[in-house]
Amino acid sequence: MTRTADGFQTILDDAREASIVLARATTTHKNAALESIAAALVANTDRIVEANGRDLERGIAKGMPAGLQDRLTLTHDRVQALAAAVRAIIELPDPVGGVVRGGTLANGLQLTQVRVPFGVVGAIYEARPNVTVDLAAICLKSGNAAVLRGGSDAEESNKVLVDVIGGALEAADLPRASVASIDAYGRDGAQRLMNARGYVDVLVPRGSAGLINAVVNDSSVPVIETGAGVVHIFLDETADLDMANDIVHNAKTQRVGVCNAVETLLVHRHAVDRLLPAILQRLHDSGVVIHADEDARATFPAATAATDEDWGREYLSMDIAVRVVADVDAAIAHIRRHSTHHTESIITNDMANAEKFLAEVDSAVVMVNASTRFTDGGEFGFGAEVGISTQKLHARGPMGLPELTSSKWIVRGNGQWRR
Amino acid sequence: MTRTADGFQTILDDAREASIVLARATTTHKNAALESIAAALVANTDRIVEANGRDLERGIAKGMPAGLQDRLTLTHDRVQALAAAVRAIIELPDPVGGVVRGGTLANGLQLTQVRVPFGVVGAIYEARPNVTVDLAAICLKSGNAAVLRGGSDAEESNKVLVDVIGGALEAADLPRASVASIDAYGRDGAQRLMNARGYVDVLVPRGSAGLINAVVNDSSVPVIETGAGVVHIFLDETADLDMANDIVHNAKTQRVGVCNAVETLLVHRHAVDRLLPAILQRLHDSGVVIHADEDARATFPAATAATDEDWGREYLSMDIAVRVVADVDAAIAHIRRHSTHHTESIITNDMANAEKFLAEVDSAVVMVNASTRFTDGGEFGFGAEVGISTQKLHARGPMGLPELTSSKWIVRGNGQWRR
Numbered sequence: 001m002t003r004t005a006d007g008f009q010t011i012l013d014d015a016r017e018a019s020i021v022l023a024r025a026t027t028t029h030k031n032a033a034l035e036s037i038a039a040a041l042v043a044n045t046d047r048i049v050e051a052n053g054r055d056l057e058r059g060i061a062k063g064m065p066a067g068l069q070d071r072l073t074l075t076h077d078r079v080q081a082l083a084a085a086v087r088a089i090i091e092l093p094d095p096v097g098g099v100v101r102g103g104t105l106a107n108g109l110q111l112t113q114v115r116v117p118f119g120v121v122g123a124i125y126e127a128r129p130n131v132t133v134d135l136a137a138i139c140l141k142s143g144n145a146a147v148l149r150g151g152s153d154a155e156e157s158n159k160v161l162v163d164v165i166g167g168a169l170e171a172a173d174l175p176r177a178s179v180a181s182i183d184a185y186g187r188d189g190a191q192r193l194m195n196a197r198g199y200v201d202v203l204v205p206r207g208s209a210g211l212i213n214a215v216v217n218d219s220s221v222p223v224i225e226t227g228a229g230v231v232h233i234f235l236d237e238t239a240d241l242d243m244a245n246d247i248v249h250n251a252k253t254q255r256v257g258v259c260n261a262v263e264t265l266l267v268h269r270h271a272v273d274r275l276l277p278a279i280l281q282r283l284h285d286s287g288v289v290i291h292a293d294e295d296a297r298a299t300f301p302a303a304t305a306a307t308d309e310d311w312g313r314e315y316l317s318m319d320i321a322v323r324v325v326a327d328v329d330a331a332i333a334h335i336r337r338h339s340t341h342h343t344e345s346i347i348t349n350d351m352a353n354a355e356k357f358l359a360e361v362d363s364a365v366v367m368v369n370a371s372t373r374f375t376d377g378g379e380f381g382f383g384a385e386v387g388i389s390t391q392k393l394h395a396r397g398p399m400g401l402p403e404l405t406s407s408k409w410i411v412r413g414n415g416q417w418r419r
Numbered sequence: 420m421t422r423t424a425d426g427f428q429t430i431l432d433d434a435r436e437a438s439i440v441l442a443r444a445t446t447t448h449k450n451a452a453l454e455s456i457a458a459a460l461v462a463n464t465d466r467i468v469e470a471n472g473r474d475l476e477r478g479i480a481k482g483m484p485a486g487l488q489d490r491l492t493l494t495h496d497r498v499q500a501l502a503a504a505v506r507a508i509i510e511l512p513d514p515v516g517g518v519v520r521g522g523t524l525a526n527g528l529q530l531t532q533v534r535v536p537f538g539v540v541g542a543i544y545e546a547r548p549n550v551t552v553d554l555a556a557i558c559l560k561s562g563n564a565a566v567l568r569g570g571s572d573a574e575e576s577n578k579v580l581v582d583v584i585g586g587a588l589e590a591a592d593l594p595r596a597s598v599a600s601i602d603a604y605g606r607d608g609a610q611r612l613m614n615a616r617g618y619v620d621v622l623v624p625r626g627s628a629g630l631i632n633a634v635v636n637d638s639s640v641p642v643i644e645t646g647a648g649v650v651h652i653f654l655d656e657t658a659d660l661d662m663a664n665d666i667v668h669n670a671k672t673q674r675v676g677v678c679n680a681v682e683t684l685l686v687h688r689h690a691v692d693r694l695l696p697a698i699l700q701r702l703h704d705s706g707v708v709i710h711a712d713e714d715a716r717a718t719f720p721a722a723t724a725a726t727d728e729d730w731g732r733e734y735l736s737m738d739i740a741v742r743v744v745a746d747v748d749a750a751i752a753h754i755r756r757h758s759t760h761h762t763e764s765i766i767t768n769d770m771a772n773a774e775k776f777l778a779e780v781d782s783a784v785v786m787v788n789a790s791t792r793f794t795d796g797g798e799f800g801f802g803a804e805v806g807i808s809t810q811k812l813h814a815r816g817p818m819g820l821p822e823l824t825s826s827k828w829i830v831r832g833n834g835q836w837r838r
Contacts, residue, residue, distance in 0.1 A: 247836050371837050375828075380524075392537050396828075397826075409816045410786075413790075418790050
């Protein structure tokens with residue numbers, strides 16, 4: 001191991017050492033540390049809010065957009081909410097040590113595949129100090145050490161948060177190095193984290209598509225990609241009007257700016273006149289801007305004309321693209337071309353079309369007659385929100401604590417050797 | 420999608436189209452195609468052996484080492500064996516469609532996580548035409564299209580093999596593009612395959628450590644790493660002499676040049692005199708060169724003096740490194756420093772030390788009182804040999820057909836929307 005003069009390698013080495021302790025820590029011990037962190041966050045609220053204020057001031061001075069300011073802000077109430085989120089993780093089952101499968105071979109060897117922590121989890125994210133606490137708690141519960149790069153916008157907030165968490169870990173008799181920040185190393189630190197193959201076991205980017213793509217392309221450490229959601233709903237010929245109306249309205253308006261909100265509505269050409277007027281009117285009345293193709297605009301003239309840029313666009317806003325298609329096959333073809341493979345839903349009363357859609361649409365979550373907003377770790381019953389994976393390796397769809405573990409094979413013999 | 424003039428992108432697009440057909444193919448259909456491939460291999464033996472002869476001739480002319488020549492060679496018998504290996508895959512259970520987990524949420528939504536193929540699997544390997552057939556059959560059974568880069572040394576063999584497989588697929592009414600070769604694009608093709616994120620779902624490198632490292636570092640497509648094996652056995656103070664002797668001899672000599680053969684033997688200092696003389700003598704008598712530290716050489720003077728380069732070295736030959744350590748903790752520390760996290764085994768009669776070793780050694784497979792040669796898909800009962808993963812993401816240890824699948828969530832509702 002080459003140690004650099006600036007201490008970066010020492011952070012990685014210390015994280016590895018901490019991970020060995022965490023891997024063996026009992027659930028009771030880890031839960032006590034989580035309680036210690038929650039209490040420390042509450043006790044240090046003033047200090048945290050103060051540091052956050054300095055980040056905010058700097059952000060405002062350099063013209064940070066309001067949305068970003070809001071995500072950056074930590075108020076007294078929000079710190080209490082962070083502490084509550086940490087306490088919620090205490091209640092979740094500990095994935096470590098769970099038996100995945102096993103058995104006894106003919107030669108008497110006993111095989112058990114058990115869940116083990118990854119070891120050291122790296123994370124690169126942006127301007128969201130709540131993610132620092134989230135990831136620290138999730139990694140701790142799953143027995144992983146965390147090396148965090150939170151971005152310069154939240155640097156002061158993250159520094160205090162990691163310090164408070166470190167103190168709480170020590171108070172609970174776990175290594176301070178279990179949660180480390182590399183913010184002090186700036187952009188260079190992010191690059192070195194991506195190159196730290198052999199020292200960091202997995203890297204989780206959270207943030208904009210640009211950030212995620214950069215990590216995916218540059219990292220030699222294996223990445224779990226939590227990607228963007230260009231989510232589609234297809235209204236089939238037999239869709240029930242009321243059901244379709246409620247689901248589309250919910251999927252678009254219940255919360256915008258989230259990855260499981262619908263972005264494109266596809267409609268069977270034989271259902272346009274029956275379904276679209278009421279559904280688009282309700283969206284319109286709720287303030288949604290409708291970007292429709294010509295066939296849809298014939299039924300709903302208030303819509304804006306869609307351009308090719310509207311297909312496959314993740315608005316993350318009160319906008320929706322609407323397109324009329326010939327049939328379920330055309331809907332699937334459109335989705336195949338424009339989807340980010342996050343979530344797609346068909347609204348139908350036709351069994352064959354439902355099964356076809358479920359089988360042929362290649363997305364992390366495929367639904368029939370349900371709102372796409374249900375693609376969520378909390379809604380799926382996983383408790384913690386680790387993110388939603390849009391890659392096919394390791395984890396796909398909403399991730400819970402078990403997705404932050406690897407496995408290992410335990411083989412118990414009494415002298416067996418291979419013939 | 421941008422299509423390049425030289426047809427490379429068309430290969431990827433056609434593989435994607437084929438993968439859609441394969442994902443929906445029934446097990447019966449895929450098995451019929453496997454039988455068709457096996458029969459075609461047998462029927463085309465002469466053509467295959469002839470093409471292989473040209474590869475061999477070229478290799479010999481440019482001074483290919485004998486070991487490589489052997490791996491490259493396809494005889495009549497070896498082609499029959501390839502066909503038999505394809506037929507063996509017919510017998511394995513189809514992983515596609517298997518339910519991983521599921522349940523019904525409080526709101527009535529029915530969740531099912533099912534196994535689905537990755538889609539398009541890329542593979543980069545070297546001078547082993549048998550791998551072409553292996554990967555084609557394994558990918559087909561698991562519902563994946565395969566894009567293969569087999570290396571210039573076996574180019575003529577692979578070309579004929581892919582052509583024979585393609586004909587057999589068509590005869591079985593599956594797309595020829597299900598198994599494609601990009602050998603015609605040379606080194607550039609390998610690079611483009613690594614950059615084909617979004618077109619290739621996962622990349623499997625098979626070959627030397629150099630090749631695997633290059634793919635891991637350069638690929639933006641997610642990689643399943645099948646790494647090198649610097650395998651350790653630790654003889655604890657209480658190890659039974661006969662058991663230790665049989666296991667060490669088996670792990671070193673039953674087959675060399677394989678990743679699960681032992682490379683380093685660690686011995687508890689209090690067991691040196693009792694265990695080492697007989698064990699090292701037997702290895703020595705079998706032709707193993709023993710590279711021992713000073714303490715071990717005191718007991719077995721015929722050994723060569725080990726240098727620092729011997730620790731962590733994957734000999735892949737009739738060589739073994741031997742080191743005396745203070746206790747189980749020192750053994751674990753040595754392993755942590757030098758292991759490739761493939762397989763390690765402790766020989767002991769001490770329960771506490773066995774449990775400590777199993778818990779603290781961070782390898783894909785950890786064993787007590789068994790030969791490391793058992794780390795193998797076949798021995799584990801998986802049937803096919805997809806490789807042994809030394810990474811922690813997605814798959815760890817021996818991989819079977821299920822490890823060549825991803826999953827997707829099916830959500831069935833009757834109008835649910837999120838409150």
